[in-house]
Amino acid sequence: MSQADLAVGGHTPAMEPSPFAIPAKKLAMWLFIISDVMTFAACLTAYGFLRNATPDWPRPFHSSTVISVMVMAFILISSSFTMLLGVRAAKADDRPAAFRWTLITIAAGIIFVLLHIRDWAGMVGEGVTLFKNPWGTSLFGAAYFSVTGLELLHVIAGLIALIIVGLGYQRGRYSSDDIENCSLFWQFINIVWMFVVPLVYLLNVAN
Amino acid sequence: MSAAEKPSGLGKYLIVYLCMLAIPALEVVIAYQNIDGPRKLLGMLSLAIVGALLGILFFMNLARERPRLILFVAVFTLFALATINYGWTDSFRLLVGAPFAK
Numbered sequence: 001m002s003q004a005d006l007a008v009g010g011h012t013p014a015m016e017p018s019p020f021a022i023p024a025k026k027l028a029m030w031l032f033i034i035s036d037v038m039t040f041a042a043c044l045t046a047y048g049f050l051r052n053a054t055p056d057w058p059r060p061f062h063s064s065t066v067i068s069v070m071v072m073a074f075i076l077i078s079s080s081f082t083m084l085l086g087v088r089a090a091k092a093d094d095r096p097a098a099f100r101w102t103l104i105t106i107a108a109g110i111i112f113v114l115l116h117i118r119d120w121a122g123m124v125g126e127g128v129t130l131f132k133n134p135w136g137t138s139l140f141g142a143a144y145f146s147v148t149g150l151e152l153l154h155v156i157a158g159l160i161a162l163i164i165v166g167l168g169y170q171r172g173r174y175s176s177d178d179i180e181n182c183s184l185f186w187q188f189i190n191i192v193w194m195f196v197v198p199l200v201y202l203l204n205v206a207n
Numbered sequence: 208m209s210a211a212e213k214p215s216g217l218g219k220y221l222i223v224y225l226c227m228l229a230i231p232a233l234e235v236v237i238a239y240q241n242i243d244g245p246r247k248l249l250g251m252l253s254l255a256i257v258g259a260l261l262g263i264l265f266f267m268n269l270a271r272e273r274p275r276l277i278l279f280v281a282v283f284t285l286f287a288l289a290t291i292n293y294g295w296t297d298s299f300r301l302l303v304g305a306p307f308a309k
Contacts (some may be wrong), residue, residue: 020275028220034287038287042291053233074228078224081220083265183267187263187266191259192264194227194230194231198251198254200253202234203248205238
């Protein structure tokens with residue numbers, strides 16, 4: 001029900017107008033993202049502190065890992081672009097196109113997750129676990145798996161949300177606003193990855 | 208953006224997309240430069256912040272929202288980051304002794 005509907009008969013609206021002229025769900029998503037910024041910032045700050053405080057912090061990432069991380073960055077940034085196209089199609093009421101772009105985004109996200117797991121498997125293969133690694137700095141594994149694991153968890157959560165909302169949108173259960181809200185979260189994941197790449201990987205490339 | 212609104216051209220978003228792709232590539236170039244750690248960190252973080260701003264303003268469409276929302280997001284995010292930054296002093300106190308406790 002719109003504000004105009006509520007204001008019929010010369011009465012003032014029964015509800016306060018939205019403070020930022022956006023739907024309540026979108027505002028809630030922005031608030032969630034801001035709170036999630038705190039989570040990631042705390043995690044990355046703690047990681048930065050550990051790295052700074054440890055003189056012999058390992059530099060285990062070879063060029064093969066860097067290439068893999070760059071491919072992952074390319075996939076995630078491209079998926080952000082396809083998600084943007086999906087939102088634009090949804091706003092233009094082009095349901096098939098919006099669904100198609102959402103599916104492409106989901107496919108890219110799945111590829112990212114698989115590459116991420118492959119990257120983890122490589123590290124585990126080198127003997128890195130949460131509390132042990134071949135280089136002796138016991139906290140390296142915990143820090144590495146925590147930061148990248150939090151990112152991976154967000155990507156998986158974003159994928160689940162995209163699948164549910166994308167399918168619901170196709171069936172008419174969800175609106176373009178819901179696609180836009182999912183897109184906000186997906187774009188946020190991409191932005192976080194832009195900080196994870198330099199801090200976790202590129203500052204620790206093997207010489 | 209209201210429902211069924213005709214979206215504007217894609218050119219601007221394509222440029223932003225290409226810039227965002229270039230940022231990790233530039234970070235790799237910095238990673239293999241023979242410069243000291245703090246300068247490396249500064250260069251990479253600067254690029255990451257530029258990428259994040261591009262993503263927030265264009266891919267999250269914050270640039271098209273009302274200035275009040277932009278201000279709200281900026282203030283609260285910076286507040287959150289500043290609050291975490293406050294913890295650094297205590298971290299260094301733990302690291303180098305207790306200079307602030309005396």
